[in-house]
Amino acid sequence: MREVTLVDIFKHHITRKYLFRSGVHHAVTVAEHALALAKEEQVNLDLATKAALLHDIGHYEWYVDGEWDYDEYRKNDIHAIKGAERAHKLLIRLGEDRTVAKEVSVAILLHTDSYLPFTVDEKTTPLQKVVKRADEMDELPKGLHHYKEMDFGAAIKRLHVLDLEIDAYNDVSQREMV
Numbered sequence: 001m002r003e004v005t006l007v008d009i010f011k012h013h014i015t016r017k018y019l020f021r022s023g024v025h026h027a028v029t030v031a032e033h034a035l036a037l038a039k040e041e042q043v044n045l046d047l048a049t050k051a052a053l054l055h056d057i058g059h060y061e062w063y064v065d066g067e068w069d070y071d072e073y074r075k076n077d078i079h080a081i082k083g084a085e086r087a088h089k090l091l092i093r094l095g096e097d098r099t100v101a102k103e104v105s106v107a108i109l110l111h112t113d114s115y116l117p118f119t120v121d122e123k124t125t126p127l128q129k130v131v132k133r134a135d136e137m138d139e140l141p142k143g144l145h146h147y148k149e150m151d152f153g154a155a156i157k158r159l160h161v162l163d164l165e166i167d168a169y170n171d172v173s174q175r176e177m178v
Ligand SMILES: [Fe+2]
Pocket: 026, 055, 056, 135
């Protein structure tokens, strides 16, 4: 049984504060893509969906006159670094297993390498690749995916569906191992 669910994470006020900033619609959609990709790639569903849900939790606000300033963001962004640390702290506070918290945090750190002077693609693990691909599947030009809206109730419902799928999938895999 998992220590912490996606719904537990989303209900926390810290998650909501930062995800409402970077886009709840994007976070939930990327978690859904991550679930499908993780099944295909035989990657841990719990880790993939948690990292996907929280991958943009490190975003700062770069709004100028009410609009996201994409050029400024591209130039100075370190949201993956900030997000890795923020997600780790949040998961530990929620009582998450430390190994899970670390894996999720590192997958967030490496979901983009746009802040680095080199690429990390060839060195990343299947989990880290799943989170990166899931993010790219929902990306729109000029960061417009951050603007798509989803209310709190709709997000909880969709995340609850993912939680049920993860639990059902894990139950079957555990039974197959016996
Ligand atoms: Fe993203």
